[in-house]
Each structure stands twice: as C-alpha cells, then as structure tokens.
Amino acid sequence: MTFEEITKIHTELDGQCQKCHQRCDKRVVSMVADDDDSLLMVCPDCKQGKERPFFKVSSNIAEFCSQYTGWNMNQAIQYLQFIPLGITLIHHNENTRSYWNWDKAKHIFAMETDHMGNILDVKYYPKKTKGNRRLKKEKNIKLKNTWYKVVSDRESINLKRITVSEEFKASPPSSEKVAKNIAYFEKHGCFEKPVILEKISNSKKNSYMIIDGYSAFIAAQELNLRVLEAMTVLSLIRTEPSLIKSRQ
Numbered sequence: 513m514t515f516e517e518i519t520k521i522h523t524e525l526d527g528q529c530q531k532c533h534q535r536c537d538k539r540v541v542s543m544v545a546d547d548d549d550s551l552l553m554v555c556p557d558c559k560q561g562k563e564r565p566f567f568k569v570s571s572n573i574a575e576f577c578s579q580y581t582g583w584n585m586n587q588a589i590q591y592l593q594f595i596p597l598g599i600t601l602i603h604h605n606e607n608t609r610s611y612w613n614w615d616k617a618k619h620i621f622a623m624e625t626d627h628m629g630n631i632l633d634v635k636y637y638p639k640k641t642k643g644n645r646r647l648k649k650e651k652n653i654k655l656k657n658t659w660y661k662v663v664s665d666r667e668s669i670n671l672k673r674i675t676v677s678e679e680f681k682a683s684p685p686s687s688e689k690v691a692k693n694i695a696y697f698e699k700h701g702c703f704e705k706p707v708i709l710e711k712i713s714n715s716k717k718n719s720y721m722i723i724d725g726y727s728a729f730i731a732a733q734e735l736n737l738r739v740l741e742a743m744t745v746l747s748l749i750r751t752e753p754s755l756i757k758s759r760q
C-alpha cells in the first residue's frame with residue numbers, strides 16, 4: 513500500500529486505531545489483516561498485539577501540572593494518566609513514544625513516555641499571564657507620535673459619520689494614489705491598508721475622524737461606498753475640538 517493510500521484511509525478514520533481507538537499520526541499506523549482478511553489501520557501497540565500501557569506520573573511532573581493548571585494534585589495526576597488517550601501518538605521509537613496535541617484547551621503541547629507508560633516529559637503551551645491578557649485586551653497603537661487605544665480591529669463605519677481634519681484637507685493625496693486605492697478595492701473588495709478612525713464623541717451618534725488612510729477614504733467616496741471597513745481607536749490624549757471640522 514502506498515503512503516498516499518494510507519494517508520487517505522488515515523484521514524477517513526480521523527487517525528483513530530480501528531482496534532483501540534488511540535489517535536495516531538499517519539507515520540506510526542500500520543495496515544494489518546483482520547480475521548476476515550479485511551485490512552485494518554492499527555496503532556503500534558495493536559500491531560504488536562500489546563495492550564496500551566497504563567500511564568504513570570512522577571510527583572515532580574504532577575506538581576508542575578498542578579501549578580500550571582491550578583488543579584489539585586489528584587486532579588493533575590488523573591489528567592496526566594489519561595491525556596495520552598485523547599491526544600495523538602506521533603512517534604513510536606525503540607524505547608519511547610511521543611504524543612502531540614494541537615488543542616490549546618488541553619494545556620499540553622507534547623508528552624514523552626516509555627513503553628511501560630512512565631511519563632518522562634511534558635511540555636505545555638506557553639501560558640499567558642494576567643498582564644499579557646490585559647495587554648492583548650487593550651491594544652494600543654502609536655501614530656504620528658500619539659498613542660491610541662484600539663476599540664475595534666475592523667468595524668463598518670458609515671461614511672457620513674467620518675470627518676476630515678483641516679490638516680488632512682490641506683494635504684490631499686495625489687490622484688494617482690487615490691486611483692491605486694480604487695483599483696485595489698475593485699480587485700479585492702477591500703483597501704490594501706486599513707483606514708484608521710478615531711472615535712471622537714460618545715453621544716448617541718458616534719462620529720469618527722480619519723487619522724490614517726485618507727486616500728482610501730477619498731477612494732471610498734469616489735466609489736460611492738456607503739460604509740468603510742476601518743480600525744477604530746480612541747485617543748489616549750484629549751482631542752482638540754478646534755481640529756475637528758465636518759466634511760463638506
């Protein structure tokens with residue numbers, strides 16, 4: 513049987529051994545004849561006619577798992593004993609076996625055991641600290657020496673709500689640049705670079721001021737778009753009201 517054929521069967525079976533249901537990478541599976549001569553895809557244990565080992569965990573490894581997950585020691589031990597059954601056997605070497613997992617919710621990234629089932633090493637997904645999470649939640653960007661807090665990476669904003677500062681109006685983009693934006697939009701259905709809009713009022717109807725992507729905004733006007741996909745931000749310093757003037 514060719515590797516391509518095995519790959520196809522492996523995909524159809526979702527990588528599960530047809531005898532014990534261990535999830536396996538296609539590199540470790542074998543095709544064996546069943547009693548009625550039909551072919552079965554099996555894991556290395558079933559191929560050798562062996563039972564899967566019962567996994568045993570040292571106190572050091574359990575302790576680390578307990579610290580990482582916040583579970584008590586018993587929960588950590590139970591989890592480590594059973595997790596190899598739920599993740600993928602990827603290597604089956606002479607003395608060791610490795611498991612990989614792609615689901616971050618399961619915490620474990622990789623695990624190595626011997627064939628007796630002793631867990632030798634466990635690698636975890638990098639953990640986000642509380643600080644990191646806060647940083648990610650409150651993303652800040654710097655534009656023209658001013659810091660902004662990102663409200664939304666992508667939001668549809670009605671063009672009517674967008675105002676242009678006198679500063680931008682004083683230096684309009686070249687018609688060539690606008691034409692390039694129009695051409696890009698017509699081809700891709702979006703602009704090459706996101707327009708960045710600063711939220712400038714918290715009244716019932718929000719209004720926005722362009723702080724980046726003026727040429728895309730003009731292109732959007734020329735394309736008669738009703739809305740613009742934009743990144744919206746809030747200034748981390750107070751905006752001078754005099755700078756804000758409605759679009760004609």
Ligand SMILES: [Zn+2]
Binds near residue numbers: 533557
């Ligand atoms: Zn099996």
